[in-house]
Amino acid sequence: MRLDGFGLFVEDMGAMIRFYRDVLGFEIKEAENAANVYLIKDGTLFMLYRRSDFESMTSRKYEYVRGLNGHSELALYVDTFAEVDEQFAKAVELGAEPVLEPTTEPWGQRTCYIADPEGNLIEIGSFDRPFERRQP
Numbered sequence: 001m002r003l004d005g006f007g008l009f010v011e012d013m014g015a016m017i018r019f020y021r022d023v024l025g026f027e028i029k030e031a032e033n034a035a036n037v038y039l040i041k042d043g044t045l046f047m048l049y050r051r052s053d054f055e056s057m058t059s060r061k062y063e064y065v066r067g068l069n070g071h072s073e074l075a076l077y078v079d080t081f082a083e084v085d086e087q088f089a090k091a092v093e094l095g096a097e098p099v100l101e102p103t104t105e106p107w108g109q110r111t112c113y114i115a116d117p118e119g120n121l122i123e124i125g126s127f128d129r130p131f132e133r134r135q136p
Helices: 014-022 051-058 081-095
Strands: 005-010 036-041 044-050 074-076 097-104 110-115 119-125
Touching: 005 014, 005 051, 014 044, 044 051, 074 097, 081 110, 081 119
Parallel strands: 005 044, 074 119
Antiparallel strands: 036 044, 097 110, 110 119
């Protein structure tokens, strides 16, 4: 098996589309009333699924965390420490919830966290050099 991508199950598709498109710059062409959104971001498949549609499809009810949740994170990389600060400020200005202001960690990464409208955590980080896909 190969990892194909990842997805989020969302309650308010319109708010989530606007956030990922307008705040983080993801290219999303689907309408705000779409049931599913599929896009490729830097070679990775990213999906948004409407919770109610997924529940209908699987004939099950699921529990969802309200507010900030610590189940997972979406990690975004920028090439410089300055970009971490700039992207954090821009995202917060555009409506992202600030979680952790930009901080340089002991392991050499500058990182910060914001949350999307449904409380999913998003990290923006850098090791102050261009991105290199890590291979084992």
